Amino acid sequence: MPVLDATHDAALRSFVPGADGHPDFPIQNLPLGIVSPADGAPRAGIAIGERVLDLPGLLAAGLLAGEAARAAEAAAGPGLNRLLALGAGPRRALRARVSELLREGSPDRAAVEALLHEAASCRVHLPAAIGDYTDFFVGIHHAENTGRQFRPDNPLLPNYKHLPIGYHGRASSIRPSGTPVRRPSGQTRPPGTEAPLFGPSRRLDYELELGVWIGPGNALGEPVAVGAAQDQVAGFCLLNDWSARDIQGWEYQPLGPFLGKSFATTISPWIVTPEALAPFRIPQAPRPAGDPEPLPYLLDAADQAAGALDLVLEVLLLTPGLKAAGLPAHPVSRSNARHMYWTVAQMVAHHTSGGCNLQPGDLLGTGTLSGPEAGAYGSLLETTNGGREPVRLASGEERRFLEDGDEVVLKARGLREGFAPIGFGECRAVIVGGAG
Structure with a gap:
């Protein structure tokens, strides 16, 4: 540590x-x-x-x-x-x-x-060649908020509190901050229709995440113990794992995200080292009463004592209307990295527990890091309640999901009394129209 x-x-x-x-x-x-x-x-x-x-x-x-x-x-x-x-x-x-x-x-x-x-x-540029990219789902408030939209009585699936859920993403479409994102096209099935349609996504969204850069890596077949997992972390960045919610909603069963996620991921271009973040280490939040204790391979006392990060996370939205009126970007949400149900070390330990070999330059995403209350949600899916409650902007515009010309800006800062604040630099990209 x-x-x-x-x-x-x-x-x-x-x-x-x-x-x-x-x-x-x-x-x-x-x-x-x-x-x-x-x-x-x-x-x-x-x-x-x-x-x-x-x-x-x-x-x-x-x-x-x-x-x-x-x-x-x-x-x-x-x-x-x-x-x-x-x-x-x-x-x-x-x-x-x-x-x-x-x-x-x-x-x-x-x-x-x-x-x-x-x-x-x-x-x-990208700071390293990314061989593999894995996106986790460790932001529990995001998991509950999105799950509640589809399963009001049972928002979390039974495995969520037993293991860090993740999926293998697409490394080839990761780009540094400032690279435009082209609106994807794909199959969707709008409500009330029986046959799917093909065309541009109409429910394009951002996801506020941290990225984790892998350092030395491990040999194939040799798991990394949770107590040693921090040694595998070379640094952190901001990560926006763009999501086409309508494409994803039609395609994801039974095998999970595919075209709805693979078209683009934006990261901030600087690797903020674990050493720089040492002042902002905090204990992992205690689990609520009744939650299961992690299995032994995921539990380490030192990691629980200082394995979480206290980082303020922000999302700002700059639309064509705001730009034309000379207005500043609209602050959509303010959250914190402390809202991770699983630590980074637990993510690494679980990822390698089956023998998977991580390699230098691999990238992990935490999943969307929403806070527990309105104003701290890390995606428009949550902020607009699935598009039913639009964000209203000073320009007179409304947003349920992202439109062409919209620019999303993510920021992160470590703040602690007695220490100099540090940040990650911006993770930003503008949406441009796609084909089809």
């Missing part, structure tokens, strides 16, 4: 303009990513304020040594998979050294300043 150290000191200051007090990327964060600077090839970088620190440049300048240099060497190329595979030791050493280099009073300031790129001039 990550521990607090000098890199978390709220009194740390950076010489990088605008880094101190930055809403996402102060010196206490230092997330990893892949960017292309203006007229440059993709390369590893570290976000600091409104700049990106060139990681290969640090190595070439001789500013890294030991395990920190080993981490930077592994980050060479267009993806961070080899760095993720190294595990926590080199990653922690790199974070500590970069923190030293970026601090006020750094003796290497001049050399480091030459390696800072303007973030606005950089193109972001």
